[in-house]
Amino acid sequence: MAVRVTSGQRRRCFGLLRSAGDVWACVLEVNGWRRRRQDAPLTGYQALCRELSGSGPGTFGELDSVGARSVLRRFSDAWFAAAKARKDGDLSARFPRRRRALMPVRWHHGTFTLDGRRVRIPTAQGASPLWLRLAREVPYPVEQVRSVTLLCEGGRLFLDITAEVPVAVYPPGEGPDPGRVAGVDLGIIHPYAVAGPDGEGMLVSGRAIRAEHRMHLADTKARRRAVARRAPKPGQRGSRRWRKYRRRARLVEGRHRRRVRQAQHEAARQVVSWAVEQRVGVLRVGDPRGVLDIDAGRRHNLRLRQWQIGRLMQVLTDKAVQAGITVDPVNERGTSSTCPACLRRVPKPRGRTLSCPHCQFIGHRDLVAAAIIATRIPGGGPTTSAAVVLPEVVTHRRAGRHLPGAGQSRRDPRRPHRVARGSVGLRRPAPPPGGESLASTARIHNGASEAR
Ligand SMILES: [Zn+2]
Numbered sequence: 001m002a003v004r005v006t007s008g009q010r011r012r013c014f015g016l017l018r019s020a021g022d023v024w025a026c027v028l029e030v031n032g033w034r035r036r037r038q039d040a041p042l043t044g045y046q047a048l049c050r051e052l053s054g055s056g057p058g059t060f061g062e063l064d065s066v067g068a069r070s071v072l073r074r075f076s077d078a079w080f081a082a083a084k085a086r087k088d089g090d091l092s093a094r095f096p097r098r099r100r101a102l103m104p105v106r107w108h109h110g111t112f113t114l115d116g117r118r119v120r121i122p123t124a125q126g127a128s129p130l131w132l133r134l135a136r137e138v139p140y141p142v143e144q145v146r147s148v149t150l151l152c153e154g155g156r157l158f159l160d161i162t163a164e165v166p167v168a169v170y171p172p173g174e175g176p177d178p179g180r181v182a183g184v185d186l187g188i189i190h191p192y193a194v195a196g197p198d199g200e201g202m203l204v205s206g207r208a209i210r211a212e213h214r215m216h217l218a219d220t221k222a223r224r225r226a227v228a229r230r231a232p233k234p235g236q237r238g239s240r241r242w243r244k245y246r247r248r249a250r251l252v253e254g255r256h257r258r259r260v261r262q263a264q265h266e267a268a269r270q271v272v273s274w275a276v277e278q279r280v281g282v283l284r285v286g287d288p289r290g291v292l293d294i295d296a297g298r299r300h301n302l303r304l305r306q307w308q309i310g311r312l313m314q315v316l317t318d319k320a321v322q323a324g325i326t327v328d329p330v331n332e333r334g335t336s337s338t339c340p341a342c343l344r345r346v347p348k349p350r351g352r353t354l355s356c357p358h359c360q361f362i363g364h365r366d367l368v369a370a371a372i373i374a375t376r377i378p379g380g381g382p383t384t385s386a387a388v389v390l391p392e393v394v395t396h397r398r399a400g401r402h403l404p405g406a407g408q409s410r411r412d413p414r415r416p417h418r419v420a421r422g423s424v425g426l427r428r429p430a431p432p433p434g435g436e437s438l439a440s441t442a443r444i445h446n447g448a449s450e451a452r
Contacts, residue, residue: 002135003119003157012062012130013150013157016121020103021065023052023071028099041088043079048072061126063105066320070106071151084382104151104160114142121150134159154254155247167324168276176325178281183269183374184316185286185335185366188307189352190317191267191399193366194274195374201367201391202274204267208400209260216256217302223249263400264308268315270397272323283320285313286332286373330376336369340388367391 005013012345031041042048052068060068065088073104078096113120117137121130136363138145140163149160170176182196191206227245230237275283317327337348339356340363346356371388 001138001159001161003159004133004135004155009130009132009392010157012123013121013132014102014152016063016067016105016123016130016150017102017152019060019073020067020105021099021101022060023063023068024075024096025099025101026055027072027075028097033341037375039349041079043076045069045076048076056277057125060124061208062123062130064111064122064124065104066107066111066122070108071103073106074103102152104113106147106160108147108151109145112148114138114148115144119148119447120156121148121348124370132159138163140165141285152230154257156254165322175279176276176281176323177279178326180278180280181282181284181374182275182278182280183284183286183370183372183376185332185370186307186309186312187366188303190366191264191312192271193364193370194271195367195389195391196275196278196280197389198278199389199392200278201370202271203364203367203394203396204270205396205398206263206267208398208403209263212256212263212400212403216252219252220230220249223252258372259400259403260308261311263403264311265315266401267397267399268312268319270317272319272325274395275325276323280325282326283316284330284373284376284378285316285327286335286369286376287313287329303436317360330373332369332373332376332377334375336365338372339367340390362401363390364394367394 001015027042031043034041042051049069049072052065053074059155075096082093082095107122111122115287117134119132119134121132123130138161140161144163144165145161146164147162149162151160180197182194185193185195187193188210189204189206190203191209192202194202196202223245227242230239230242230245232242271283313329315325320327323355334345337346337373338344338353339346339354339359339361341361342356342359344356344358346354346358349355349365352365353362354368355362368388371390375388
């Protein structure tokens with residue numbers, strides 16, 4: 001949640017974040033000394049807390065001991081996570097070693113006060129109380145809020161609010177059924193393609209997100225070119241004009257990130273609402289994170305990074321768990337290059353349509369992949385043997401409808417317009433209640449090509 005602050009409050013908040021950065025730097029420093037003395041590193045939370053209380057009050061400005069301990073907790077958790085990953089053979093996992101000027105600070109339940117839109121952040125003894133105003137009401141009852149975290153992103157202050165939210169309850173016979181399984185394929189053009197039981201499917205289009213990425217990249221490049229001449233040399237102090245440019249760049253970057261995140265949340269929400277409607281109890285998600293380790297060249301690497309696959313999985317899991325739906329990651333190897341009819345490998349399709357050279361099967365590539373993912377078993381291998389249920393009735397949704405440019409031509413102007421479309425009998429019913437005005441339901445044969 002964004003916070004509304006006066007300049008004085010802003011200065012104090014940044015003081016807290018900077019002090020937290022100092023705590024982090026101190027832990028790194030202490031461990032550096034210990035390493036040089038060949039002592040065991042100080043990593044346990046308790047031991048770190050003892051060290052902190054030994055430093056005495058006032059060492060870290062206005063930061064109170066609860067806030068400082070949250071930084072120690074973060075260090076300890078990061079250290080043990082890295083140690084575990086390294087023990088399991090992942091040598092790319094690194095121990096925390098980088099200093100950061102600003103570090104998020106967390107306060108747990110009972111240390112802060114939440115009063116409507118106002119929050120009191122605890123500060124060190126002797127400092128005057130720090131009240132912040134939130135941009136909107138906290139959507140949870142006060143007693144459910146477990147912790148608040150102060151952080152800075154793109155030059156703006158935010159308060160992360162963690163609350164304990166109950167899992168949705170349904171009337172008997174209407175809740176998610178664990179026997180009903182749907183497969184989810186994560187993608188770039190379609191962030192989520194879902195194949196459910198009974199031949200129902202869903203496609204969420206992410207073209208607006210991709211357009212937002214493209215426009216942002218073009219914009220950033222143009223702006224960089226324009227100011228490259230004025231960039232300060234290493235060691236030189238930037239001019240006022242340069243600092244203004246940097247400020248503007250941070251602002252634009254932050255706005256871009258918020259837009260994409262909003263669109264991703266909308267997409268996940270649509271999938272989960274659909275799954276609840278279909279009474280799907282288990283979502284099997286193809287986990288393609290293996291592809292991120294492969295170097296795919298400059299352009300494609302950027303595309304993969306913008307995809308933010310971890311975030312897509314995270315938001316879907318969060319929303320699904322809250323709705324009482326289980327999410328199982330499964331091996332997705334070969335799901336987009338296997339024919340669902342004859343189960344033979346087919347060359348990876350370039351467009352959205354998968355056509356099998358062995359048995360003349362034609363279908364939508366992402367929906368086919370989702371249908372195959374639905375048959376995979378968590379922890380099982382990348383083989384497909386069970387009968388694949390292809391979606392016949394597909395619900396189309398769009399993510400990021402609010403994005404600027406989303407309503408304009410969604411066609412890439414550099415590519416020729418393709419007229420051929422395989423959709424048959426396109427049906428546009430009245431929009432369902434809830435205001436999904438742009439939604440449409442298309443009946444497609446044999447999973448044939450989507451409308452666009
Ligand atoms: Zn085939």
